[in-house]
Amino acid sequence: MxxxxxxxxxxxxxxxxxxxxxxxxxxxxxxxxxxxxxxxxxxxxxxxxxxxxxxxxxxxxxxxxxxxxxxxxxxxxxxxxxxxxxxxxxxxxxxxxxxxxxxxxxxxxxxxxxxxxxxxxxxxxxxxxxxxxxxxxxxxxxxxxxxxxxxxxxxxxxxxxxxxxxxxxxxxAYDIPVDTIPIDRILSMANRIRNRFGFRVEHVNFNRSNLIRVAQDIAAVIGEATPDEPGSYMPTPEDLLQLFKRIKPWLRNQSAVMAYAGNKPIGVVIGFLDSSPSVIGTDGRNTPWNWLRRVIKTPQTKTARCPAQYVIPEYQNKAVNTVLLAEAVRGAKSLGITRIEGSLVDETHIQSVNNTQSAGGKLYRRYRVYQLSI
The missing domain is CATH 3.40.630.30 (Gcn5-related N-acetyltransferase (GNAT))
Incomplete structure (x- = not known):
């Protein structure tokens, strides 16, 4: 029953x-x-x-x-x-x-x-x-x-x-082979682009002493770049701090970058290492065996995930996203990454879809949020 x-x-x-x-x-x-x-x-x-x-x-x-x-x-x-x-x-x-x-x-x-x-x-x-x-x-x-x-x-x-x-x-979710992104060509123009539109690019520092500032800056960019609507959730700095804490083993400074105009954060692209190879086949518990598996498997991963690719409206269509992506991918390659999953890209955000496709992304997975009137 x-x-x-x-x-x-x-x-x-x-x-x-x-x-x-x-x-x-x-x-x-x-x-x-x-x-x-x-x-x-x-x-x-x-x-x-x-x-x-x-x-x-x-x-x-x-x-x-x-x-x-x-x-x-x-x-x-x-x-x-x-x-x-x-x-x-x-x-x-x-x-x-x-x-x-x-x-x-x-x-x-x-x-x-x-x-x-x-x-x-x-x-x-x-x-x-x-x-x-x-x-x-x-x-x-x-x-x-x-x-x-x-x-x-x-x-x-x-x-x-x-x-x-x-x-x-x-x-x-888009599958992006790293070698399809023309990093060298983009970076050869990066200084000219930054000078023309007045911004600079910095790698994110995930050190503990810097996390509050990082979380505040990323939350500010996401909040300004994304409209409020039911079913969508804007993370606060505290939300992001908890996220970084949960996925700390897969954070790498090399694959995370932000753009600033003066002291104002205007864009972010973040890549995290894939956790799946180190947890598949485990029981989800914090045992010594599972810890050892993670230590061994994480450096071997060839896949990163880019869940955050945002530019505030004032700086969209000014190649900010292109420069950020190239810098993040260059850092990911230095970690041995050969493939990036770009997700989750909102299907209604046409510019995000176009940016991901122009980077060589091929749509390979789709996730759906449903609604029900009750």
Missing amino acids: IHVEIIQPTKKGLKPFIQLPFDIYKHDKNWAPPNRKDLIRTLTGKDNEFFSRGIQRYFLAHDDEMPVARVLAGIDLRMSTRVGETVGYICLFESFENFEYAQAVLDAAMRFLREHGVKKVYGPVAPRYDLLNRGVLVDGFDGPPVLQNAYNTPALPQILEKYGFEKWRDYL
Whole structure:
């Protein structure tokens, strides 16, 4: 018999909620498990502004005693205040391939959201403000995700659509072979471009003493370059500090650059090393064996992910992005990187799409955020 329980956001209470995808994907060689400790900290609200400024409920469906589907449903008070309507969301949706399991847990989540005045729901979104995860994979199931991107089977979006969710927006992932980017030609013109438009380029310094300034500058650029709208989330400096903390093993100064006009940050391009090779096949725990695997695998990775490529409107169409990208790629090559995934590129941001394609990017994956009127 299928029944749904509300999970308490404690370390003990969340254990079966977190374990479920480990059971669903235990035979899937492409699944890259999350770090359990980091996820517990996120879901218990530690260092997570997304939760501290919202209301959440955790729902877990059982078939008799066996957990079979889960979802987190919530209200984003920060976004609701900005857009003037109560915005609901779902995240961490997982289910075995049985529509009745998914329907049970989604029905419970929608009842909760309706009771709190929500009329439209977006998702799946990440359970925190970050740059790495949005939507569910709907195209490109032939390999593992790159640096904490979403991963799921084709059944998951099919279940959401059968339930009544409709496409809101797609976020695109591009495969960019490093050798296709004409770095030398761009950099030969870089000084002339910088002098003409009055900006300079600096590599990001991820040293601990400099992180607050880095987070403030990147948040300022993203906030100015991206419009506010339901379903989109602008990271604060604190959000970015927590992101850098979570992915510290894959941060490299060489592949992250910012542009400044005087003291004003005007653009950013960041590349992080891919974490998937070091976590696939692990149990998501902080054991000595998993630590050793990460130490060995991380320097061997040939893939980086570029999740942040922003220029403020005043400096768009002035080759700022081109110079930033060339500098970041030159740094990535020095680390042995041969391939970059550019993601997540909002399909409605035509300039970002064009910039990525002009850099040699080939669309190879698509992630979808859905919407549902309730």
